[in-house]
Amino acid sequence: MSTTIKTLQLADARRIIAAATKKAEEIKQPMCIAVADAGGNLLAFERMENAWMGSIDISQKKAWTSRAFDIETGQLAAHSQSGGQFFGIHASNDGKVMIFAGGIPIKQDDKVIGSIGVSGGSGEQDHSVAEAGAAAF
């Protein structure tokens, strides 16, 4: 009685990272880029030349977060500020929940099958690079 789910695999992750990298180069902002599978587990990661080393962790956690809650981290941010319905969620899951833009779930047939997380610039830049990566799938 097991069930079947779809998930990203390594070949997808490479293509997604390549597309995200291209976008990051266009906007001239070096990024850390991570791709996770349907189980929230990391498939691939790259840090571009001169990307912030603090973004290594953040990009991976953005990827995890957007799969863990099937939501863009930028949208989660809207609910997670002081006064919002999810304020405090950043303290859950041993600090793995990133509540600012840059993480995007990747869907197929309306099911989340993985995610991308980007960190290295402004929230807007991170999100646009993540979108470019997600669009490559």
Added chain:
Amino acid sequence: MSTTIKTLQLADARRIIAAATKKAEEIKQPMCIAVADAGGNLLAFERMENAWMGSIDISQKKAWTSRAFDIETGQLAAHSQSGGQFFGIHASNDGKVMIFAGGIPIKQDDKVIGSIGVSGGSGEQDHSVAEAGAAAF
């Protein structure tokens, strides 16, 4: 001169989870549901099909929090925002304190004997499912 306390046990937890699940199905929002005993320790947990994986941790911590402070987590939220008297409490207890709705203490004879924690939807949805579970006791 030890004392006696009342506590939920596994059979209660199963009934509480079943009632919460029924409510979650009615509102069509899959949930993670956790029940803790009077000692704050987990008795039982279920993740419904398609519930967020990030809610596994949160539901258990909501159950813990509502027993640890004998309060609904939605009520704790009111005091825990920036500017509130308990702001910062989410960083205590190794990050186990959840300060948003979905956790409810379960009482008997006006004493807290356990708790339920629910995560998987909006704060309002989580709370309503937790209430349905608590009412089953």
Added chain:
Amino acid sequence: MSTTIKTLQLADARRIIAAATKKAEEIKQPMCIAVADAGGNLLAFERMENAWMGSIDISQKKAWTSRAFDIETGQLAAHSQSGGQFFGIHASNDGKVMIFAGGIPIKQDDKVIGSIGVSGGSGEQDHSVAEAGAAAF
């Protein structure tokens, strides 16, 4: 180019826990029993009456470990003692790796699709209860 994987679901987890509980009752040793899916994420958990509260965490981590390395935790133990090729693995993954008996991967068509973790007695008891649970799939 995504791929498809099989995974345990909640209905499976309930059946597995019921079978494990039956075995635990037979050997008169209360247990904590956890079942994880193919992504290593918890599906369901129950703590039997009088089971050790320290086993709540251990049973969940045994389930995670046996999926994370596709191995029985009792077999992992053989390689993880001082002098063994994996000695030190217990310090990885933020302390989630349990290197003693009680965790078993659950397979279908020779693929791991989830796992069970049991804690509450001797290594031999934990393993036998986990086996009874796994056999119910």
Added chain:
Amino acid sequence: MSTTIKTLQLADARRIIAAATKKAEEIKQPMCIAVADAGGNLLAFERMENAWMGSIDISQKKAWTSRAFDIETGQLAAHSQSGGQFFGIHASNDGKVMIFAGGIPIKQDDKVIGSIGVSGGSGEQDHSVAEAGAAAF
């Protein structure tokens, strides 16, 4: 009077991972492969199809460890068993020190400029794949 250091960069990491992957395919054992720079910070990571999810963390920490102590993790193992001069080192650095084979420092002009960490098989397999990766530099 600052100084200059040499370090691996992303292009190197890709070449190293490609070579390691080729070796892993030859020995038919899927691996997680991580490459760090001279600062011990992750440059790139790939998880091959069916590699253990528990190896995601371990491969990255093997890379960190072999740069952090400028030593192969398999050699560190020799001193880190119970009774050895470094026994207990696995508990330092927040659990980032991996004391079993699979991590190798990468040198240029006799200076460590980065490292590779591999996890997914036996210690011998992990080490041979790491060696193949390191040789590609």
